[in-house]
Amino acid sequence: MINKEDKSKREVQLEVIDIKKYFPVKSGFMGRKVEYIKAVDGVSFKLHRGETIGLVGESGCGKSTLGRTIVRLYDPTEGKIIYHGREIEGDIAKLKGKQLKALRREMQLIFQDPYSSLNPRMSVSNIVGEAMLSHGIVKPGKEYKNAVMDLIETCGLSPYHIYRYPHQFSGGQRQRIGIARALALNPDFIVADEPVSALDVSIQSQILNLMMDLQEKMGLSYLFISHDLSVVKHISDRIGVMYIGSLVELAAKDELYKTPAHPYTRALLDAIPVADPTLKRQMKPIIGELPSNIHVPSGCKFHTRCPYVKDICKQEIPILREYDPENHPEHFVACHFAGEI
């Protein structure tokens, strides 16, 4: 975990600069490319070593796409991803072949659905160990078996589990396999793509605690994607809020929860249920529908639903900036009226 007092010594591990990922939409008889879904539309941020950034937003706002683009499961359309790793240094946005394979040893993914993300035809030992063999980290035979058993134990399963198949496990156990799988290559940076959203609430905390223990033990950094604000609050150091492919706010956890500066963030926080039935809540729901990410609104993307909308919002795109460096250091917001409303 990062020491908050010691900000000057924080070492940047990953820097994402204005990254974009567009998916072509084909239509018409001959399958012509006519339009693009702007899933990620210019996102920039820095991630420090050992830090967890939580990423929240509505369904379809591009959280998962951003995560997958950073680990290069998708090729970014534009932008730079600067990574400072053990073997890889510099822009990874255009890596190919051998170097891309080497990148897999530095960063890995934990997938959302532990039911479908494990190959049903493979034993746990193969699922977890396959990558180790493929990357030549261990030799086949005893060394391989021991490595898999160690890893499985680290993730809270028993060594004899390695001969079983995914369908013989519960959801929580499966996600432990998924985590063991991600750790098999000993990465430094992990993108966790809604790792607990498919799990029962009682299991969620177990998995989150496991992830936090592993972070401490192995010095991992996380990009933790979720739509569950309480989960993100539990695990993150900093939180980023996404809206239609862009980051609208990024700040330290407590700062964001205490003084949200973007109207969208406020609406999201307002929507968190409170465990008190007697409390009358004055929730102001966001009006209107989520605009399409093909025909993105002009200016500030939130202007169609923002209660404080002014003329400037419809024309000028607000940039993500530190709106009040003195009172709110390192609190980034993309709103023309941050601090005023």
Place this chain on the structure above:
Amino acid sequence: MLKYIGKRLLHLIPVMLIISMVLFGIMELMPGDAVNAYLGVGSGVSVEQQAQMREELGLNKNVVVRYGNWLGRTLKGDFGKSILLRAPVRDVMGRSIWNTFILNFFGMVIAFAISIPVGIKSAVKKYGAYDNFWTVFSLVGVSMPSFFFALVLIFFVGIPLGLPLTLMRDPMQAVRGYPSLWAELVDIGRHMIMPLTVLVISSLASLTRYVRNSVLEVINQDYIRTARSKGLSEKVVIYKHAFRNALLPIVTLLGSYIPSLFGGSLILETIFKWPGIGNRLHEAIFKKDTSLVMAINVFYALLMLAGNLLADISYAFVDPRVKVS
């Protein structure tokens, strides 16, 4: 597992009984009469002699009695005598099944050997030129009846190239005797080219489609993404992760191919006069040769049921999740 197979086999008994009754009934409903069919129109055989023949063949008894007789005989392993060929049904069928098997075995091996790689490649390059070509091919292949395709092939390929168009062996050579086994195999091979081509192309049409779809279904699964994130090569991802999962429906298909492996195709064998079981059935039906028709049809029914059973059992071997019980 053994208990399961035993149970399934026991289930076959009532099913087979009902099937045989229905088959016998249908034969009975068919117009015509075996003796007339055998003798032909205007044979000049007197009515008394015809009646005597009927009595010898047991055709003058009522249906129920005849079905009972047939069932009793068949259960004892005696399939009766073919009126048409004047030979025991058992001998006739033995030879024909073997001939059918040779043709269909090669057809199946070639069709699977082509359609599996083609199907995988089509799935990986979905909607590409390669995939589109095979899509059109499949559509044409499925839509065109095999007898039509056979005639087209005979006219445009078989005749110009001088390939043998009918039978399995050259009659002259077969009578004189082959100089060596090799010469006999070459002769059979030459005769197989035409029917085999029709067979392979008509099964390719649906097979490539089937393989493509089952690979496609798997290729979009989350665990394929997981495999990619491990940094495995695309080859390993496709052949180890995707294809092994896509194999399950293909194995079932293999099960349904087993009946046709022995059963052959009535139309194809009739067109090319291939001396297989389909061709025999075709002749036997026209001659109202009840013993032969019944034996072949019961054989078909058994094959169908066995094929299904085999597919169910093979599921358990391919998929660790399936436990037969």
